[in-house]
Amino acid sequence: MSGKLPVRDRRAERHAATRREILDAAWELVRTDGLASLAMRNLGQRVGMRAQSLYAYFPSKHAIYDAMFADSNRQLLDRLTNLPPSDDPIDRLRRQARRFLDFCIEDPVRYQLLFQRTIPGFEPSAESYAPALDVLDHSRQALRDCGIDESRALDTWTALTAGLAAQQNSNEPGGDRWVRLLDEVIDMFLVRYPPTESRRP
Amino acid sequence: MSGKLPVRDRRAERHAATRREILDAAWELVRTDGLASLAMRNLGQRVGMRAQSLYAYFPSKHAIYDAMFADSNRQLLDRLTNLPPSDDPIDRLRRQARRFLDFCIEDPVRYQLLFQRTIPGFEPSAESYAPALDVLDHSRQALRDCGIDESRALDTWTALTAGLAAQQNSNEPGGDRWVRLLDEVIDMFLVRYPPTESRRP
DNA sequence: GTCTATATTTGGATAGAC
DNA sequence: GTCTATCCAAATATAGAC
Numbered sequence: 459m460s461g462k463l464p465v466r467d468r469r470a471e472r473h474a475a476t477r478r479e480i481l482d483a484a485w486e487l488v489r490t491d492g493l494a495s496l497a498m499r500n501l502g503q504r505v506g507m508r509a510q511s512l513y514a515y516f517p518s519k520h521a522i523y524d525a526m527f528a529d530s531n532r533q534l535l536d537r538l539t540n541l542p543p544s545d546d547p548i549d550r551l552r553r554q555a556r557r558f559l560d561f562c563i564e565d566p567v568r569y570q571l572l573f574q575r576t577i578p579g580f581e582p583s584a585e586s587y588a589p590a591l592d593v594l595d596h597s598r599q600a601l602r603d604c605g606i607d608e609s610r611a612l613d614t615w616t617a618l619t620a621g622l623a624a625q626q627n628s629n630e631p632g633g634d635r636w637v638r639l640l641d642e643v644i645d646m647f648l649v650r651y652p653p654t655e656s657r658r659p
Numbered sequence: 660m661s662g663k664l665p666v667r668d669r670r671a672e673r674h675a676a677t678r679r680e681i682l683d684a685a686w687e688l689v690r691t692d693g694l695a696s697l698a699m700r701n702l703g704q705r706v707g708m709r710a711q712s713l714y715a716y717f718p719s720k721h722a723i724y725d726a727m728f729a730d731s732n733r734q735l736l737d738r739l740t741n742l743p744p745s746d747d748p749i750d751r752l753r754r755q756a757r758r759f760l761d762f763c764i765e766d767p768v769r770y771q772l773l774f775q776r777t778i779p780g781f782e783p784s785a786e787s788y789a790p791a792l793d794v795l796d797h798s799r800q801a802l803r804d805c806g807i808d809e810s811r812a813l814d815t816w817t818a819l820t821a822g823l824a825a826q827q828n829s830n831e832p833g834g835d836r837w838v839r840l841l842d843e844v845i846d847m848f849l850v851r852y853p854p855t856e857s858r859r860p
Numbered sequence: 861g862t863c864t865a866t867a868t869t870t871g872g873a874t875a876g877a878c
Numbered sequence: 879g880t881c882t883a884t885c886c887a888a889a890t891a892t893a894g895a896c
Contacts, residue, residue: 476861494695494779497889510891511862519890573829576777578696613826614840614847621822625814628774639815646815646851650843677879698871711873712880720872 477515480505481525488526488567494577496522520580523571527582530572531589534561538596547603548653552644554600555619559637562623566631569623605654614651618643678716681706682726689727689768695778697723721781724772728783731773732790735762739797748804749854753845755801756820760838763824767832770824806855815852819844 483504488496498509498519505512516522537557544550562569570576572590598612622643626636684705689697699710699720706713717723738758745751763770771777773791799813823844827837 473861492779494777498891499889507861508863509889510864513891514861570775570777573825574771574775574777575829576695576771576775578693610840610843613837614844617822617826617837617840617844618819619822620825621818621820624774624821624825625818628776636814636818639811639818642811642851643815643818646847649850650847674879699873700871708879709881710871711882714873715879 473515476505477525480512480515481522481529484522484526485529485567488571489565493567493570523577523580524583524586527571528586528589530568531586531593533568534558534572535589535592535596537561538593547600548648551600551604552641554596555640555644558619559623559626559640563626563631563637566627569627573620573623606651608651611651615647618647674716677706678726681713681716682723682730685723685727686730686768689772690766694768694771724778724781725784725787728772729787729790731769732787732794734769735759735773736790736793736797738762739794748801748806749849752801752805753842755797756841756845759820760824760827760841764827764832764838767828770828774821774824807852809852812852816848819848 480501484496484501487500487504491500496519498512501522502509502512512522516525538554541550541553541557544553562573575581594616597615601607601612601615619640622636622640626633630636681702685697685702688701688705692701697720699713702723703710703713713723717726739755742751742754742758745754763774776782795817798816802808802813802816820841823837823841827834831837
């Protein structure tokens with residue numbers, strides 16, 4: 459029988475910490491070189507290892523992309539979950555959209571990884587993708603809280619926010635020419651899909 | 660003095676034809692392998708040449724991307740220019756948007772090349788990019804013909820169409836879940852930016 | 861867990877013969 | 879204009895010593 463006394467597994471902790479360190483370094487690299495240019499060599503160099511040693515932490519480069527994808531999704535979900543509470547569902551809807559948009563434009567590379575499937579062989583694993591569905595549910599719920607239930611409304615809603623993010627990132631990264639249209643666009647949306655009084659507080 | 664008699668330069672024609680052939684093959688390749696996976700070797704194979712021989716037609720791989728980029732822009736511009744005439748400017752606006760959207764979704768790889776700057780070292784040359792500005796002018800003019808002049812209106816307009824295209828391509832390529840929202844979205848837009856009677860026929 | 865060594869593949873590009 | 883022959887560089891990944 460193997461002794462199971464130690465509560466903390468220092469070994470595992472160390473391993474996890476190094477994994478984290480590698481991922482952070484990967485983020486730095488892709489932000490300067492571009493998402494597709496991530497190379498094991500450079501990554502190893504950045505954390506003070508040989509490229510080969512990285513395989514003790516990730517079985518492949520795609521696994522690194524996958525972990526980064528999961529990172530991003532978790533961050534976004536956190537951002538949407540920790541909204542300051544508000545009694546006004548429309549206010550919540552607006553804030554949520556604002557947060558989403560800020561998230562999209564504050565790191566174009568992360569945006570590319572999450573929303574533009576552009577890396578040759580990479581597809582996120584089911585586990586890494588799961589939070590994305592929660593994110594969508596957040597929007598669905600926020601709309602529902604405003605009494606907006608149509609499925610067309612949800613699709614339109616995502617298209618509006620996605621469109622502002624896409625235009626901002628591809629035409630004026632770092633700027634706010636499209637971002638600042640958000641409130642106006644939401645007004646437009648709310649005229650077409652008028653909220654009802656069916657709030658649920 | 661060099662004789663200049665022959666009106667047609669058969670040599671140049673042949674060269675241009677082969678260039679065209681190479682570009683067509685490149686399109687086929689990227690549609691199956693992905694935009695970033697275009698390789699000179701495969702491309703040569705596809706047209707029955709060694710990779711090295713391609714350099715007689717294009718000075719680099721980026722030059723091929725650039726020509727493909729120019730291709731796409733010209734196609735789009737053609738599509739928008741050859742709209743059936745209509746006396747109703749709003750009708751024209753709608754048709755134009757429809758064409759644009761169809762163009763975006765009928766070939767996701769072309770969409771990626773044109774609108775998502777995603778290939779590591781590639782930036783289109785000024786010449787290849789020029790038609791893109793004409794495309795934007797088309798939208799500007801179509802809106803103006805409806806009496807819609809605000810610059811915010813133009814930015815919102817491009818965000819709406821871009822958003823529908825982005826969602827359609829990334830969430831349901833080949834489908835029409837977002838595309839079919841177009842008319843409704845345009846209605847929404849026209850409520851916020853009401854056309855005036857200042858048509859110019 | 862990290863290293864050296866190496867396998868393997870791939871890919872862009874040039875030189876020079878024909 | 880196309881080929882052969884190469885070069886060079888970069889990249890992913892594995893094996894096995896320490």
